[in-house]
Amino acid sequence: MTNCELCDTTGGAVIWRDARCRVVQITEPGYPGFCRVIWNSHAAEMSDLPETDRVHCMNVVFAVERALRNTMAPAKINLATLGNMVAHVHWHVIPRFTDDPHFPQPVWGVRQREGAPVRAGTSSLAQSIRSELQTH
Amino acid sequence: MTNCELCDTTGGAVIWRDARCRVVQITEPGYPGFCRVIWNSHAAEMSDLPETDRVHCMNVVFAVERALRNTMAPAKINLATLGNMVAHVHWHVIPRFTDDPHFPQPVWGVRQREGAPVRAGTSSLAQSIRSELQTH
Numbered sequence: 001m002t003n004c005e006l007c008d009t010t011g012g013a014v015i016w017r018d019a020r021c022r023v024v025q026i027t028e029p030g031y032p033g034f035c036r037v038i039w040n041s042h043a044a045e046m047s048d049l050p051e052t053d054r055v056h057c058m059n060v061v062f063a064v065e066r067a068l069r070n071t072m073a074p075a076k077i078n079l080a081t082l083g084n085m086v087a088h089v090h091w092h093v094i095p096r097f098t099d100d101p102h103f104p105q106p107v108w109g110v111r112q113r114e115g116a117p118v119r120a121g122t123s124s125l126a127q128s129i130r131s132e133l134q135t136h
Numbered sequence: 137m138t139n140c141e142l143c144d145t146t147g148g149a150v151i152w153r154d155a156r157c158r159v160v161q162i163t164e165p166g167y168p169g170f171c172r173v174i175w176n177s178h179a180a181e182m183s184d185l186p187e188t189d190r191v192h193c194m195n196v197v198f199a200v201e202r203a204l205r206n207t208m209a210p211a212k213i214n215l216a217t218l219g220n221m222v223a224h225v226h227w228h229v230i231p232r233f234t235d236d237p238h239f240p241q242p243v244w245g246v247r248q249r250e251g252a253p254v255r256a257g258t259s260s261l262a263q264s265i266r267s268e269l270q271t272h
Contacts, residue, residue: 045213048199050263058194065183072175076223077181080216084240087212096220106244 006088011038015126016133020053021060023129025085028117030101031094032070033125036112037061039089046081046089057089060133066094067128078106093120140178142224147174151262152269156189157196159265166252167236168232169208169261173197175225182217196269197227203264205229207257214242231255237270 002008012024021039028034037060043049049057065077076093079093096103098120101111138144148160157175164170173196179185185193201213210231218225232239233255237247 028238045201045205046196047205047213054183054198055191056192062183062190069181069183072137072272077183077199078216078218078220079182079215080242082212082216082242084212084214084242101179106216106218106242107221108245114223116174 004086006038006043006086007089011090012036016130020022020056022047023060023133028107031107032119033074033095035064035068035093035125035129036060037064037091037093038052043089044083048054049089057085057091060076061091061093063132067125067132068093068095071125071128072119073121073125075103076107138178140221140222140224142174142226143178147226148172150206150233153256158199159196161262164243166245168255168258169204169210169231171200171204171229171265173200173227173229179225180219180223185225193225195231199268200229200265203239203268204229205251206268207261207264208255211239242250 005115010024013024014022014024016023019127020038024036024038025038026034026088039057046054054096060080070104072095075098075107079091094107101113102109146160148162150158150160152159158172160172160174162172164172175193182190197215204213207233211234212232213229214230214232225240230243237246237255241248
């Protein structure tokens, strides 16, 4: 055990992984399709990674973005790496819809409405992500 | 004029620009050093850009990250591209400090404290960003 939860746990349901990073799907009410790309080894900032690793990490993030667009057709994709609480590189890849709980605010902002709409495409998302990453 | 404010305006004080994107510094109370990397032409999502442009965009984002770390030594860097209100690719590159208004929450979250501390290094930030981008 370390003091880092992303070193000690997968951080979600693993959809895909390679030697350097993993894609997980998380359970966030109101946000089906919310994925994270988590670097496997401990690093706090993207600029702590060598350039080839940064490029690889972003290629995986953008592959997840493409899969989310292809399967769920969101109004917008939100990408963010914050790490203020868990300083281990992890990217939030979030499909946003005009009727989701916070739109057009960030998911960390003020809630705009109740409800958690069902989204088409979520059942094929994992396969689409694997397919995008295989193609790449 | 278009209907896009990042097509019609610079979006902040321009520190650096090339044919594809620009780095601007914005005035956000409590957040000295808050920069944005804005794609010059109109594109809504990173995956709308060709791969070479995506790589270039991220290289600029990571150069700004390095300059912020070198000049201001923040506790954490936050990177995000949201675009729910202005769907034109722009990256927020935000130096975070444990005593900033929202830490450890995202800057879009619940304010944790008052005050806007002065930060060392902000005066040399623009030069550091230009230097990082020249080196790269």
